[in-house]
Amino acid sequence: MNKKDITEIKRRLKIDKTTITRLAGCYVDEKKEKITTFSGHFMDLEDEEAHKYLEITNKALSGTPGNNLLELPFPTDEELDGGLQQSLLALRDSHLENEHLLDAFYDHVIDTYDTVDHYLILLFYDTYDIPMKTSDNMLLDDSEEIYEYLIGAICPVKLSKPGLGYLAEENRIAPRIRDWVVGAVESAFTFPCFSERSTDIHNVLVYTKDAKEPHVEFWEGGLGAKSKPTSTQKRNGFLGLIAKSVGEENEETPDILLDVQQNIHDYMEEKEDIRGDDEPVLLSKQDMAGILEDSGLTESRSERIAASYEEMFPEDATAAEELYETRALKDNALRHEKKILQEKVVELNDELLRLGLVNEDGEIIDIAVRTRPGRENHIETTYVDGRKCIVIPLEENDTATVNGEAISTLR
Numbered sequence: 001m002n003k004k005d006i007t008e009i010k011r012r013l014k015i016d017k018t019t020i021t022r023l024a025g026c027y028v029d030e031k032k033e034k035i036t037t038f039s040g041h042f043m044d045l046e047d048e049e050a051h052k053y054l055e056i057t058n059k060a061l062s063g064t065p066g067n068n069l070l071e072l073p074f075p076t077d078e079e080l081d082g083g084l085q086q087s088l089l090a091l092r093d094s095h096l097e098n099e100h101l102l103d104a105f106y107d108h109v110i111d112t113y114d115t116v117d118h119y120l121i122l123l124f125y126d127t128y129d130i131p132m133k134t135s136d137n138m139l140l141d142d143s144e145e146i147y148e149y150l151i152g153a154i155c156p157v158k159l160s161k162p163g164l165g166y167l168a169e170e171n172r173i174a175p176r177i178r179d180w181v182v183g184a185v186e187s188a189f190t191f192p193c194f195s196e197r198s199t200d201i202h203n204v205l206v207y208t209k210d211a212k213e214p215h216v217e218f219w220e221g222g223l224g225a226k227s228k229p230t231s232t233q234k235r236n237g238f239l240g241l242i243a244k245s246v247g248e249e250n251e252e253t254p255d256i257l258l259d260v261q262q263n264i265h266d267y268m269e270e271k272e273d274i275r276g277d278d279e280p281v282l283l284s285k286q287d288m289a290g291i292l293e294d295s296g297l298t299e300s301r302s303e304r305i306a307a308s309y310e311e312m313f314p315e316d317a318t319a320a321e322e323l324y325e326t327r328a329l330k331d332n333a334l335r336h337e338k339k340i341l342q343e344k345v346v347e348l349n350d351e352l353l354r355l356g357l358v359n360e361d362g363e364i365i366d367i368a369v370r371t372r373p374g375r376e377n378h379i380e381t382t383y384v385d386g387r388k389c390i391v392i393p394l395e396e397n398d399t400a401t402v403n404g405e406a407i408s409t410l411r
Contacts, residue, residue, distance in 0.1 A: 001071055001205050005194050006061050012128065013057045015050060018042075022096040022125040023053065026106040027157065029118050034106065039096060042124070057124055057151050060188030060207050066322060067211045067232055071193060071203050072225035079202070084108075084224025088191050089201065092150050096125045109154070112221035113187075118157040120182050125150055130197055147199050153188040154218075157181065187215045189223060212236070231322040237312060238323055245305050246297075258332040259295040261324035267291055268320040280319035285310040 012018060024039035042050065063069050074085040087108075091101050102123070109121050128147040157180050165176030188207040193200040204225050208214035211232035219227045229237070239257050246253045268281045283291070285306045292302035309318075353360070 001065070001069075001190075001193050001195055003065060005197065006065070006069070006205075008197070009128070009190075009194055010058060010061045012126075013054050013061075015047065015054060018050075018054060018126070019128065020054075020057070020124050020126045024096045024102050024123045026102075026109075026121045027118070028106075028110055028121065030116055032110050034110075035118075037102070037106065039099070039102065053122070053124070056122060056153050056155065056185055059185040060151050060153050060190065061205075063207060064231065066319070067230045068208055070206050070208075070228060070230065071195075072206055072219060072223075072227060073203050074224060075226055078224035084222075085201070085204075088150070088204075088223070091123075092125065092148055092191065096123055096150075109218070109222055113154060113215060113218050115156070115186075115215075118180065119186070120155045120157050122153045122155065123150055124152075128194075133197070145198060147194055149194065149199075150191050151188065152191070153185045154215075155185050156183040158183060185209060187218055191223075231319075234313065234318060234322050235325065238309060238318075241308050241312065242292075242305055245301060245308075255335065256295060256297070258328055258335060260292065261328040262332045263291045263294050264320050264324045265329055280321065283318055283320050283323070 013020075020042040022039065023042045023045070024037075026037045027035040029035050042053070045053065061069070065071075074083070077083055078085045080086070087101075087105070091098075091105055094101050096102065105123070106121055113119070126149060128149070129143045130145050130147055131143050159178045160181050162178060163176055164173050166172075167174050167176075185207065186209050190205040190207075193203040193205050195203065204223055206214075206219055206223070206225070208230065211230040214230060216227045219225050239260075242257060242260060243253050246256055264283070267283075267287070271281045288309050289302045289306035292305055293299060297305070
């Protein structure tokens with residue numbers, strides 16, 4: 001499912017547009033025991049309750065494709081009789097009205113989902129009468145297919161924080177009663193996929209709140225899908241590979257990692273004019289070796305890392321945008337700004353040395369600065385690249401004297 005497909009489904013998950021017909025759920029405690037199960041017609045819910053459930057369905061389709069959202073294929077054996085894909089199809093085709101199938105699904109989630117928390121399993125059944133589109137993307141009333149699908153979500157359930165509250169019956173402030181509160185969606189799935197505006201039973205779209213440590217055990221054991229790493233896992237694995245090669249204790253390693261991410265971003269920008277819309281820039285082994293050399297690594301080390309990079313992602317070339325993060329680019333920009341400022345301070349300090357304001361050891365010579373009232377005693381010292389420097393904030397009409405001899409204001 002691409003961004004357009006996901007958006008088309010999400011925009012229907014609003015109180016005035018939704019066609020969700022059934023809802024089912026199971027509340028599980030920390031001992032993996034069912035506390036309660038429920039099911040019913042979605043339209044029977046009060047508006048406030050329906051809004052909360054729709055927030056959950058929207059979250060199940062939120063995030064960055066390739067990172068929080070991944071389209072996973074089913075292995076061939078899972079599509080045969082007795083396979084998990086077949087179980088999901090049966091659950092969808094039951095419209096969530098078969099209690100036996102629901103219980104079997106809950107049991108399977110409980111057996112495969114790894115958590116020590118209480119949690120809530122939710123299932124939603126919906127149908128979408130897919131409107132036809134003209135060549136210029138105009139929607140028509142006619143349709144050729146009805147997309148039937150399930151949205152499943154797993155939400156942690158935790159005790160509310162302790163605190164004081166007003167007890168109306170007793171008319172006093174006292175410790176409030178702690179409730180079990182349903183938290184934000186932790187894992188979710190949409191099945192079948194909605195790919196190129198059509199039903200795709202061979203893939204499932206999964207959502208993870210934590211892209212660093214997703215519940216892979218649920219993707220594989222609970223849904224029967226073939227898992228793959230998120231963009232965050234790819235980036236962390238790749239940067240870890242570089243850090244290990246350069247030396248994690250090497251003080252230059254953080255700067256090298258920032259340079260690599262910046263150069264990957266720049267490479268992607270260079271290819272922007274020659275790639276199509278939504279077409280990723282893929283990085284081959286040779287591309288990566290060149291980027292690593294541009295980042296200051298030796299040719300031999302770059303080739304070794306690029307070879308390991310190819311082994312890390314053997315199925316296909318990795319998209320450039322998966323290997324850098326915006327925060328790193330901002331950190332790199334700040335690093336360069338700081339470096340420029342440091343160079344300027346060193347240049348000024350050298351000028352002060354030439355003028356005789358400091359000696360070779362960086363020690364301040366007897367200096368008097370005459371400034372306007374209110375600006376006295378503003379001379380400071382600082383260390384730049386291990387050298388002690390003097391900072392004199394002079395303005396246009398200020399004068400400074402060294403050993404009684406006046407010098408001009410530095411520009």
